[in-house]
Amino acid sequence: MPATVAIIRCDSYDESSVFDAVGRALELLGGAERFVRDGERIVLKPNFLVGATPDKVVNTHPMVFSAAARHLQAASAKLSYGDSPGFGNALAAARKIGIAQVAETLGVTYADFSEGRQVSFAEGELIKQFTIASAVLDSDGLVTLPKLKTHALTRMTGAVKNQFGCIPGMLKGEFHMRMPDVDRFAQMLVDLNRLLRPRLAIVDGIVGMQGNGPRGGDPRQIGAIIVSDDLVAVDATVCRIMNLDTALVGTVTYGTAWGLGDADDITYVGDPIEEFVVADYDVNRSPQSTTGSTGGGTLAKRLIVPRPVIDPTKCTACGTCVSVCPVDPKAVDWANGKGVPPVHDYGRCIRCYCCQELCPERAIDVRVPPLGRFLHARQ
Ligand code: SF4
Ligand code: SF4
Incomplete structure (x- = not known):
C-alpha cells in the first residue's frame, strides 16, 4: 500500500x-x-x-x-x-x-x-x-x-x-x-x-x-x-x-x-x-559485505568486518562494555586486570556492537580492520 x-x-x-x-x-x-x-x-x-x-x-x-x-x-x-x-x-x-x-x-x-x-x-x-x-x-x-x-x-x-x-x-x-x-x-x-x-x-x-x-x-x-x-x-x-x-x-x-x-x-x-537531505551526513555507506557481523565465522571475515576498538585515553575502566557483552565467555573482558581498559577477543566477538553502543565515555569506536580497508579500496 x-x-x-x-x-x-x-x-x-x-x-x-x-x-x-x-x-x-x-x-x-x-x-x-x-x-x-x-x-x-x-x-x-x-x-x-x-x-x-x-x-x-x-x-x-x-x-x-x-x-x-x-x-x-x-x-x-x-x-x-x-x-x-x-x-x-x-x-x-x-x-x-x-x-x-x-x-x-x-x-x-x-x-x-x-x-x-x-x-x-x-x-x-x-x-x-x-x-x-x-x-x-x-x-x-x-x-x-x-x-x-x-x-x-x-x-x-x-x-x-x-x-x-x-x-x-x-x-x-x-x-x-x-x-x-x-x-x-x-x-x-x-x-x-x-x-x-x-x-x-x-x-x-x-x-x-x-x-x-x-x-x-x-x-x-x-x-x-x-x-x-x-x-x-x-x-x-x-x-x-x-x-x-x-x-x-x-x-x-x-x-x-x-x-x-x-x-x-x-x-x-x-x-x-x-x-x-544532508549530503555529507557522516554515516557508514560501505558495501554490505564489510558491515555487520560474522557470527564469529571464518578467519577471513574476522579480518575484514568492522570491529569495536577501545580508546585507552578515554576509557575509565567502568566495566559497562564487559557487563553488556552477550557472549559467554565474554568477548571483551579484563584480560589485563580490573582498573585498566578491558580487552576485546575478536575471535569470540560477534560484532553486535553493544559495547560500543553503551560505553558511557564514547571510548569505543567501530573500525574497519586493515584488510577490510584494502578490500574496500579495490571495490
Ligand atoms: S564501557 Fe567504555 S569506559 Fe567503560 S570499560 Fe568499556 S571501554 Fe572503558
Ligand atoms: S561487539 Fe558485541 S560481542 Fe563484540 S565485544 Fe562488543 S558486546 Fe561483545
Missing part, C-alpha cells in the same frame, strides 16, 4: 515550535484521531537508550515527547510511556533525559518495560515467538517516538529499530547472539514490528546523531519532524536525509518485502524532502 510521510521544518526544540510542527504533520495525515480512538490506552515508546542530557542527542528530546503526548491526549488517548534501555535503570534514564518530568506534568504514567510475557507469532517470517514487555501487550496500541541516529550495526536507527526496546532488558542480548548477522537481525526487527504494529511514528529529526552512533556520535542539525503510520517509509525517509542507499538498510528492504510497509511508493506532504 502506498505510504504517506509528513515532513515538517522545525529548527529548534522550542516547545511551541515543536508542538506546532507535530500538529501540522498530524493534520496533513488526517489528524491524531485517525490513529487513536477515544479512551484507548496508548503506550508511547521514546528512545531512551541511556541517561544523558538532550544536548548529547542520544535520546528522543523531551519536547518531541511532550508535543506527541499533548496531541494524542487532545484526541482523548490515555497515555503511558516506557522503554527498556540496554543497560541501567529506565526510569532513572528518563529522569536524566527530562522525559519523566514532562510526563509527570502531562499526567502520562510510567510503564515498566522490565517484565515481559512470551507471545507466539505464527506469521513471523523468521521469529515465531517473542517476549514483549507486559506494559506493551496490555495496551491498546503503541506510538513510537524514535531519534534519528546512525548505528554501528544497522547503519541508521529510525522507526523500526526503536521497537527493540519493547523486549525487556537483557533478553535483547539473546537476540544478538541468535542473530549475529546484520541481515537476520534486521529481519527479526521487521517481524517484531509486524507483531507489534505501531500505530504511528513521530521522529525527532531536529538534531540527529552522526558518526559513532547510536551513543558516541556527534550532533547534526537537520530540522525535521517526520510522521507517518508507515514505519518502513519513515526509515526510507531517514536514509534519504542521511544520503544513505536504502538497499543497505535491512529494515527498509525486508520491511518492504515482508509487507510491514512500503518504501517504494512514498508520497511526501509538508515541506519538500529535498530541503532536508
Whole structure:
C-alpha cells in the first residue's frame, strides 16, 4: 500500500515550535484521531537508550515527547510511556533525559518495560515467538517516538529499530547472539514490528546523531519532524536525509518485502524532502559485505568486518562494555586486570556492537580492520 510521510521544518526544540510542527504533520495525515480512538490506552515508546542530557542527542528530546503526548491526549488517548534501555535503570534514564518530568506534568504514567510475557507469532517470517514487555501487550496500541541516529550495526536507527526496546532488558542480548548477522537481525526487527504494529511514528529529526552512533556520535542539525503510520517509509525517509542507499538498510528492504510497509511508493506532504537531505551526513555507506557481523565465522571475515576498538585515553575502566557483552565467555573482558581498559577477543566477538553502543565515555569506536580497508579500496 502506498505510504504517506509528513515532513515538517522545525529548527529548534522550542516547545511551541515543536508542538506546532507535530500538529501540522498530524493534520496533513488526517489528524491524531485517525490513529487513536477515544479512551484507548496508548503506550508511547521514546528512545531512551541511556541517561544523558538532550544536548548529547542520544535520546528522543523531551519536547518531541511532550508535543506527541499533548496531541494524542487532545484526541482523548490515555497515555503511558516506557522503554527498556540496554543497560541501567529506565526510569532513572528518563529522569536524566527530562522525559519523566514532562510526563509527570502531562499526567502520562510510567510503564515498566522490565517484565515481559512470551507471545507466539505464527506469521513471523523468521521469529515465531517473542517476549514483549507486559506494559506493551496490555495496551491498546503503541506510538513510537524514535531519534534519528546512525548505528554501528544497522547503519541508521529510525522507526523500526526503536521497537527493540519493547523486549525487556537483557533478553535483547539473546537476540544478538541468535542473530549475529546484520541481515537476520534486521529481519527479526521487521517481524517484531509486524507483531507489534505501531500505530504511528513521530521522529525527532531536529538534531540527529552522526558518526559513532547510536551513543558516541556527534550532533547534526537537520530540522525535521517526520510522521507517518508507515514505519518502513519513515526509515526510507531517514536514509534519504542521511544520503544513505536504502538497499543497505535491512529494515527498509525486508520491511518492504515482508509487507510491514512500503518504501517504494512514498508520497511526501509538508515541506519538500529535498530541503532536508544532508549530503555529507557522516554515516557508514560501505558495501554490505564489510558491515555487520560474522557470527564469529571464518578467519577471513574476522579480518575484514568492522570491529569495536577501545580508546585507552578515554576509557575509565567502568566495566559497562564487559557487563553488556552477550557472549559467554565474554568477548571483551579484563584480560589485563580490573582498573585498566578491558580487552576485546575478536575471535569470540560477534560484532553486535553493544559495547560500543553503551560505553558511557564514547571510548569505543567501530573500525574497519586493515584488510577490510584494502578490500574496500579495490571495490
Ligand atoms: S564501557 Fe567504555 S569506559 Fe567503560 S570499560 Fe568499556 S571501554 Fe572503558
Ligand atoms: S565485544 Fe562488543 S561487539 Fe563484540 S560481542 Fe561483545 S558486546 Fe558485541
